[in-house]
Amino acid sequence: MEFVIKRSDLVKELQTVTGVVEKRATLPILANLLLETDDKGLSVGASDLEVTIRGTAEATVVKPGHVTLPAGKLHEIARSLPDAEVQFKLLDRHQVSITCERTRYRISGQPRDEFPKFPEFDDSKAIQVPGPVFAQMIERVTFAITTEDPRYSLNGALCKIEDGSLTLVATDGHRLAYITRDLGLKPPEGNFSVIVPKKALTEILKLASELGPEDTVSFGKAGKQVFFEVAGHRLTSTLLEGNFPRYENVMPGECTTHVIVPTEDLSQAVRRVSLLASDRFGRAVKLELSKGKLELSSETEVGEAHESLHVDYDGESMTIGFNARYLLDYLGVVGSPSVRLELNPSADGTKPNAAQAGDRPGQFRPDPADESDYRYIVMPMHL
Numbered sequence: 001m002e003f004v005i006k007r008s009d010l011v012k013e014l015q016t017v018t019g020v021v022e023k024r025a026t027l028p029i030l031a032n033l034l035l036e037t038d039d040k041g042l043s044v045g046a047s048d049l050e051v052t053i054r055g056t057a058e059a060t061v062v063k064p065g066h067v068t069l070p071a072g073k074l075h076e077i078a079r080s081l082p083d084a085e086v087q088f089k090l091l092d093r094h095q096v097s098i099t100c101e102r103t104r105y106r107i108s109g110q111p112r113d114e115f116p117k118f119p120e121f122d123d124s125k126a127i128q129v130p131g132p133v134f135a136q137m138i139e140r141v142t143f144a145i146t147t148e149d150p151r152y153s154l155n156g157a158l159c160k161i162e163d164g165s166l167t168l169v170a171t172d173g174h175r176l177a178y179i180t181r182d183l184g185l186k187p188p189e190g191n192f193s194v195i196v197p198k199k200a201l202t203e204i205l206k207l208a209s210e211l212g213p214e215d216t217v218s219f220g221k222a223g224k225q226v227f228f229e230v231a232g233h234r235l236t237s238t239l240l241e242g243n244f245p246r247y248e249n250v251m252p253g254e255c256t257t258h259v260i261v262p263t264e265d266l267s268q269a270v271r272r273v274s275l276l277a278s279d280r281f282g283r284a285v286k287l288e289l290s291k292g293k294l295e296l297s298s299e300t301e302v303g304e305a306h307e308s309l310h311v312d313y314d315g316e317s318m319t320i321g322f323n324a325r326y327l328l329d330y331l332g333v334v335g336s337p338s339v340r341l342e343l344n345p346s347a348d349g350t351k352p353n354a355a356q357a358g359d360r361p362g363q364f365r366p367d368p369a370d371e372s373d374y375r376y377i378v379m380p381m382h383l
Contacts, residue, residue: 001065001090013057020046032068055233126218135208146172160193181372200237255342267331274324276305283324321381336366
């Protein structure tokens with residue numbers, strides 16, 4: 001194997017695929033990238049056995065071949081090289097020489113035989129969705145995926161197509177992010193529902209940063225795997241097993257009280273007030289809604305913090321507590337100038353107050369609403 005590639009193209013491709021590589025790989029070969037060359041150029045792939053990614057880069061191929069090289073070290077070398085052409089040449093015993101101007105390296109690799117096989121899929125069964133729309137939908141739910149819950153099915157987001165609409169849902173048991181949008185989809189094999197791991201969705205978001213306004217993403221499933229074609233890369237993932245929670249049960253049907261708050265003002269207020277929130281109690285921030293005012297506060301043995309925001313509200317006073325990080329996660333991705341906070345009375349028919357704050361969840365929506373139905377439901381905290 002021998003090829004020549006621009007240093008900038010090499011670095012870009014390595015940055016794209018190395019996110020799949022496990023830092024503490026269970027098998028030594030999984031810490032490597034697979035490099036293959038043919039008459040089409042250079043192909044670079046990575047796998048952790050659950051998620052795989054493969055992309056191509058423009059290169060001048062002198063001799064076709066293949067080898068696997070340590071991902072971290074190769075990326076480090078590529079970034080350190082001068083901005084010029086880089087030559088790769090496979091030597092004896094799976095060693096590779098890397099030359100760029102006056103700099104030369106020789107690193108040891110491993111044969112391709114030990115590297116996991118890349119799954120094959122029937123592309124005719126793929127579904128086409130607008131790339132930027134799909135990326136925004138993923139971004140709006142992935143922050144709510146848990147990485148610590150023993151329930152395996154919660155370590156990913158539910159992705160389903162039903163009656164032409166694409167829906168994504170994620171929850172960690174304390175909050176739930178839901179988004180659905182009618183895209184007129186017609187899957188070749190009908191409606192379906194899968195749970196996609198968080199790692200795969202995170203990598204899709206990275207790939208989507210290269211998409212233009214008119215670009216599309218293709219995806220589909222086969223057996224226990226799902227595949228995505230994004231920005232010239234094929235990403236596959238093993239689907240999570242188990243049943244996704246019945247999220248419909250915690251989504252409020254209709255809320256009796258609502259208030260609209262500027263997104264940035266609320267975000268900054270939560271950030272400031274939470275500086276004196278107690279870590280022991282999940283950084284709880286109290287929200288007190290009264291005529292013309294939304295007051296945020298927190299209190300610990302260190303001190304207390306208060307901040308008031310002017311709002312257009314003329315209803316009864318209400319008090320509720322939320323985890324500050326949960327609010328900031330949502331406010332960072334909602335993408336609208338304002339948000340709509342919706343509340344319901346407590347189960348006993350009274351309004352939520354400081355003594356009854358853990359009763360009914362709060363619901364947040366973007367304002368003004370866009371073409372998606374986007375909701376964020378957060379369980380309140382006892383204050």
